[in-house]
Each structure stands twice: as C-alpha cells, then as structure tokens.
Amino acid sequence: MALTLVLESGSSGPSDDGRRREAAGDCSRPRERMFEKVVTPSDVGKLNRLVVPKHLAEKHLPLPLPLPGAAGGTVLCFHDARGEAAWRFRYSYWSSSQSYVMTKGWSRYVRDKRLAAGDTVSFCRDGARLYIDCRRRRRPAAVVPVPVVPPQQQQASLQAVQQRLVVAPPPRSMKEEEEEEARSGRCLRLFGVNLELELEPEPLLLLDLQL
Amino acid sequence: MALTLVLESGSSGPSDDGRRREAAGDCSRPRERMFEKVVTPSDVGKLNRLVVPKHLAEKHLPLPLPLPGAAGGTVLCFHDARGEAAWRFRYSYWSSSQSYVMTKGWSRYVRDKRLAAGDTVSFCRDGARLYIDCRRRRRPAAVVPVPVVPPQQQQASLQAVQQRLVVAPPPRSMKEEEEEEARSGRCLRLFGVNLELELEPEPLLLLDLQL
DNA sequence: TATCATACCTGCTTA
C-alpha cells in the first residue's frame, strides 16, 4: 500500500539542477552519463533480467562474448552513486531474442532497491569505473494535499492519514531496510515512519509513504 | 483416486526380509545397497533430470568430472533388478546449483517405468555392477480395513468398496499398462482390478487400489 | 518449427 503526500516545500523557486538530481538518485556526480531506462514490469519481475535497449547497449557497454554458457557474457561491476557498494551483474547477449540483458545479480538489485515498474535506472561511467543508480517514478497514487501546519501539529496529521491505510505485511528485516533506505538518501524517517522521497519539477516535496 | 485396502496376511509371523524387499521392488538381490530417493515432481517432470542428494552422491557414486559440456560428467550404466535391461544415465555435477544430477537417459527411465512424484528409486551395487529399481509410493489415501472373508465372498466385498469410489480418467493405454505392471511384479491383478502391492513391517498385505 | 537436452539461475527452506 502506498500513499503520496504532497507538502508545500519551504524552499523558494525552482531548485538547482544539481541538488535535485542528487536527491533523486540520478548519477550526475560521475563524469560521463551513459544512459537511463525506465524499467518495465518484466525488468523488475520474475524474469530476473534487465533488457538493455540494443542501441544503448552497443553504444555504451562493452560487447559481451556471444558464446553460450559460462564462457559467454561478461560480468560488469557497477558502483553505487556514492561509490560505496558494488553491484555485479552478468551481462549477456541473448541471440534468441537479439537483445542485451543483465541477468545474474540483477534481481538482487531490484529487491535491495525495491525497484518497481516505472522507476528509472541510470548508468554512468567515470573512466573505466561504472556506476548505477535509480530513482523512483512518480507514483500514480492518489495525491493527498496536506496543508502546511505548525510542527507541533504535524505528527497528528500524519497519524490521521495512517489510520486510513491498510498496513501491508512487513519486509523481512525492517531494521535493515530502514537503515539501507536512510543511507541511500531516498527515504526520510519522520515520526517513526519511513517516507520515500522524491523531488518534482515543481517546488514541492513529494513524500511516498510506504506502510 | 486411490484407496488402500488392508487385508490380514495369511502368512504367520514376520515375513523374511528378502521376500518383502523383492515384492516391494527394492533392489536387495544385489549385494550392496547404496541409497534411495523419493522422487520429486521436478525429478519426474520436464526438467529431465534427477537430483541426487549431495551427501548420497558423494558417498556412493563415482565423482563426475566437474567440467561443463560433453567433457564433464560421466555415463553410468545401471542394471535392472532382474539384470536384464541396462539403463545408461549421464551423471554430472552442476556447479551453479552445487548439485549432482542424472540427466541424459533419465527421462526415458521415468517414462518407461511411469515414475511419478512420490515414487522411490533405489540404487544398489554388486561390486562394480550398478543396479536401479523403483517402486510405487504408498498413496496417501484413506486406509479401509477389510475383514478377512471366505474367497467366494471376496469379489462381492471388493465390488462393494468400488462402488464408493470415483473412477479417475484411465491411463493412456490400459492394456499396455496392465501388462507392464504384471510383468514387473509390482501389481496384482485380482477380480479384474489392478492392485498395487506393498508389504509392511507388520504381517499385513497392503493393497493400494488405483482406480 | 517443435521437442529435447544441457547448462545455467534463484528463491525457499532449513540446519
């Protein structure tokens, strides 16, 4: 269950491009931007693979060996936008479907980042170093305008909204997830609730509340 | 639909081990018993492979070459419990899943023996000679005790029971199936009904009635 | 083109 809260941002005017990208998880810090993809349901589903559009793959990524089996393909190592973690994906060409795919390791990324259809993954490079990052799409959930209220009343407002929600089964390790989210900067912990964070073109603060 | 009939055995005292094993399809005639496996749906399905539990494989079977492709694996030749037929299976180690498998040839065995999930395959050896045998699982159907009745009343009893059963769709070739079953000694044709045969530790005659 | 066979892969499950 997801709910989008729209709060008026305290900042005035359009935010600068760099800060917005940073908060949105776009990998603009590394030098060379390669490509992005808005992931499909298949990319984040049970097929455990990401299809890399052919023209992008051939333009930006090293050619994987077209051999079948373990001899074929390549293992690509991507760094997190913060350079902390490394993600290893098997990268192959599937001759049957004439397409380039990330296979092994991809499903873990989907799970760890809780990637959903419509989200965007972006690939960058800094010399030989590869980077991956992702950002949430704007959810098509109902937008609930929340009036700006004094801080002492905010908790009460959130609780009122929460009471209208059905709580989904909790993830395996709540603590782990919260910590990961907090570190990634894509989640804001507020009033004991993890809030997903997105910045819009408009000077709004969009909070995706995942319960 | 399956029904288990329990009849008191005419023989007195515990039956001798050899005869019981023989009737159950266990390969006790060859000297050294290796291991058994209750086959899973995957083992008899379209994956065309039998997973050999690792500890059993490493204890009893020769180490297959761990190379991929035709260079890897071994071909193992198994004799029927009667020593008549020989079954050749490719035996490999799949490093990706860390498991030992019988591949090529296995699906033919499944088909020829009409092996189903829950059935048991047993592997034995007599020196260098390898044996394979299988037996039907005991169906998890309700056990219906049938009192011992004079032979002239038995047919009537069975018919009375049959009337309470729902008849499942017939197998592909009934005649072929009956002949195969009769030859294998794993089925007893009685009153025009094929009965699967198992012997229990108790001096009971257990009949699995498959309708 | 359909089917089979090999070799990959992965989420559960459990010790």
Add this chain to the structure above:
DNA sequence: CTAAGCAGGTATGAT
C-alpha cells in the same frame, strides 16, 4: 543469522 541444498525454473543449442 548465515550458508548450503535443492526444488523448480529459464535460456538456448541440438536434433
């Protein structure tokens, strides 16, 4: 909690 085993898959070449 972690790691390993394995049941159940997919991908793709061979036939």
